[in-house]
Amino acid sequence: MSNAPLMPKATAVWLLDNTALTFDQVADFTKMHPLEVRAIADGDAAQGIKGMDPISNGQLTREEIEKGERDPNYRLRLQETKVVLPPQAKRKGPRYTPVSRRHERPSAILWLVRNHPELKDAQIMRLVGTTKSTIQSVRDRTHWNASTLTPMDPVTLGLCSQLELDFEVQRAAKEKPADAAYAGATLLPASETTRKEPEFEGAEKKSDDLNVDAVFAKLKTLGGKKQDEEE
Numbered sequence: 540m541s542n543a544p545l546m547p548k549a550t551a552v553w554l555l556d557n558t559a560l561t562f563d564q565v566a567d568f569t570k571m572h573p574l575e576v577r578a579i580a581d582g583d584a585a586q587g588i589k590g591m592d593p594i595s596n597g598q599l600t601r602e603e604i605e606k607g608e609r610d611p612n613y614r615l616r617l618q619e620t621k622v623v624l625p626p627q628a629k630r631k632g633p634r635y636t637p638v639s640r641r642h643e644r645p646s647a648i649l650w651l652v653r654n655h656p657e658l659k660d661a662q663i664m665r666l667v668g669t670t671k672s673t674i675q676s677v678r679d680r681t682h683w684n685a686s687t688l689t690p691m692d693p694v695t696l697g698l699c700s701q702l703e704l705d706f707e708v709q710r711a712a713k714e715k716p717a718d719a720a721y722a723g724a725t726l727l728p729a730s731e732t733t734r735k736e737p738e739f740e741g742a743e744k745k746s747d748d749l750n751v752d753a754v755f756a757k758l759k760t761l762g763g764k765k766q767d768e769e770e
Contacts, residue, residue: 543570544598544617546591548579553590555580559608560615568599568615644669645684647693648677654690657711666699666707 544550547569554565555576562580566573578584593599598618607613647667651658652674658666660674676682694701 542617544568544593545596547571548585549588549591550593550598551576551579552585552588553592554604556590557592558604560604561611564607564611564613564615568617643691643696644698645673645677645682645688646691647696647698648674649688650690650692652678655708655711658707659711662707662711666703667693668698 548571551565551569551571554560554568560568562573562576565571566576569576575584594601594604599615600618603615603618607615644667648663648669651663651666660671663669663674664671673682677685677688682688693699694704
């Protein structure tokens with residue numbers, strides 16, 4: 540199995556002292572390097588560590604150890620624990636910031652306020668690990684060091700990761716979608732631009748009829764004048 544036993548060094552000490560397993564078998568079971576296991580056997584490492592019995596805590600069985608002792612190529616299998624630990628509750632509150640980085644938080648807040656104004660104060664608090672009053676003082680330029688503050692990327696300062704920053708920015712973008720009025724003009728469909736209005740067609744047809752009648756009347760007039768001249 541890929542999981543290592545509890546207290547691997549203490550388990551390795553017990554296996555080396557109480558079994559005939561090889562260094563490679565102990566190293567594979569405890570997920571340690573074979574040279575480190577050899578150093579423990581030689582007394583160069585893990586000095587003062589008391590061995591822990593993996594059989595008593597249910598991580599290994601006596602039969603499994605005997606199989607390994609009979610076959611040096613056999614790899615021990617870690618037994619699945621029957622104890623179910625409850626999931627660890629998430630800590631609530633601002634992010635912990637090392638003391639050496641705390642003086643850089645106002646610069647990171649100024650960078651976030653200028654480059655990502657869509658972020659809420661709660662999101663900035665999660666990213667930088669600051670308080671709402673500090674954020675407000677940076678926004679209002681009432682911070683005691685406001686005259687010398689320089690915007691600095693919180694990712695570069697090590698106050699948060701790029702994945703965390705992108706996650707908060709995407710969340711803010713989803714909560715404040717762009718207004719449809721500013722989406723830009725769109726082209727009308729061809730059916731709308733090429734469609735002819737009924738009134739316009741009727742007027743055009745009527746004007747064509749009038750033009751035809753006028754032409755025939757003019758021709759008749761010209762023909763009558765020619766006949767009179769011949770007579």
